[in-house]
Amino acid sequence: MGGRLSRLRAVAANTFRETVRERVLYNLVFFAILMTLSGLLLGQLSIRQDEKIIKDIGLAAMDLFGLLIAVFIGVGLVSKEIERRSLYPLLAKPITRGEFYLGKFAGLVFTLLVNLAVMTAGLYLTLLATGRRLDPGLLAAVYPIFLGLVLVVAFAMLFSTLTSSALASIFTVGVVVAGRFTDVVRNMREVAPGVPSWLVETLYLALPNFRNFDFKDRVAYGDPVSPSILAWATVYGAAYVAVVLALGLASFRSRDFQ
């Protein structure tokens, strides 16, 4: 068990080191902070709405750039391992494919956590610069964003084991977009009555509802988010991540590396 954990940690640490050495990642975090800072300017143009606008823009930047980072590292790092064959020497070592896959996932999740922490710090500093108090309520929006991004990484890894990096990126973004508009999927039959109800039902149930991780508006308006809602989002996210990870693991384990 100790050996298993130490191998998993080794892969996770190396994955984190890889992302830290990626310049593109720094660019994305830089743009996210820049976008947050632009809230300062927009805030000055509005009357008594500056705090809300800064929070709005800051959280939206976190969500958007977090998504880009999740897709970029989730697809990039796993596909690259397969396409460049860098995992060949490693999979001949005592590490199992499952340990490698989960280690990779843990490393990517830690990278997301660090990136979100940096972006959150950027948002708080922006608020401080305008003389606002440090509102811990913001974390009630940041935490679900993190949960959603962890799910995005799980999907990106799953698709990376099944197809090329280009297609994996398209599929991942497709799932996120569809997952943000699950209501449209549910009401699809009203627009297109020919679509079989079982297909609509299956799609609606299979697609994760990414709106369950979206509390940006509520937090920006200062509405409280109860712990029970956050707990529900955690359970929902964890269940989905577990299923998607299990599918990815099964695919990665059965794959031939020709």
Add this chain to the structure above:
Amino acid sequence: MQDTATPLVVRGLSKAYRVGHVLQSLRPVLQDLDLDVRPGEVLGYVGPNGAGKTTTLKLLTGLLRADRGQAWVFGLPLADRRWRHRVGYLPEHPYLYDYLTPAEYLDYVGRLFGLAASRRRERSRELLALVGLERSAEQPMRRFSKGMVQRAALAQALVNDPELLILDEPMSGLDPLGRRLVRNLILDLRKTGKTVLFSTHILSDAEALCDRVAVLRAGRLVKVGALGEILRLEVAHMEVFAAGLGPDASGLENARREQVGDRTRLEVEERSLGRMIAAVEAAGGRVLSVQPVRQSLEDYFFQAMEGRASGEGTWGEG
């Protein structure tokens, strides 16, 4: 129960790849491979491109799943991962993480083997010196030439001080210095009692290093055995190099004759050698060298690939 002292036993290993997109079919790449690798030997796995060498090594290291057959490493089935602590593997055309330095990479590999930090540092220093990369230890591998990457990849295969080393085309991409380094390394490993299984299409390497060779053709094992068993070791003919012979020199009619620059190369039967040397001197020439020529692995290989090598049909486990 398999013999735990035998590094590798393979029985009936088979693999086919799916080809085509719409109408898929199965193309067999390895068929019913039976092979034993004995303790302390260097076994060369030779065959042309596409013969199934890399597929075999990938099946053994778990990168591919076999359709049929089984293999045991030190008596343990492939699915049992304990044997991996005793084996090193160098893939063909290795790609290592280019954002890491070789020292960092070896440290990472050492962690996968559960080595303590002090042992990892020590091993990394030893191995980088062994493969001649000690001066590049802290340089990112993205700046490495192909040969340097191959050396670093060889080092990673040795991190756990393996008893069995599986090398897929280890000389690939190396300059003459690198090739000599790998050759010496394999010979040193043999001296210390390690077992080496390496695939190659460079027959001179196999001839120089191997105790036995296994010849693979179109996914089937053609022959396994010591070089002496496989090759005809009797002298095929004598090769004589002479200087100062005119084009119409007499007494050389029984020899195959070829002009190489200002020298003449003569191919004669062993029993005619004395008469031939006398004839060269009588014609005013000077003998520069005399050399017996035996069948080389290369000669054998080309004959085997054409299905002409002696004994075909009865070839099997040597």
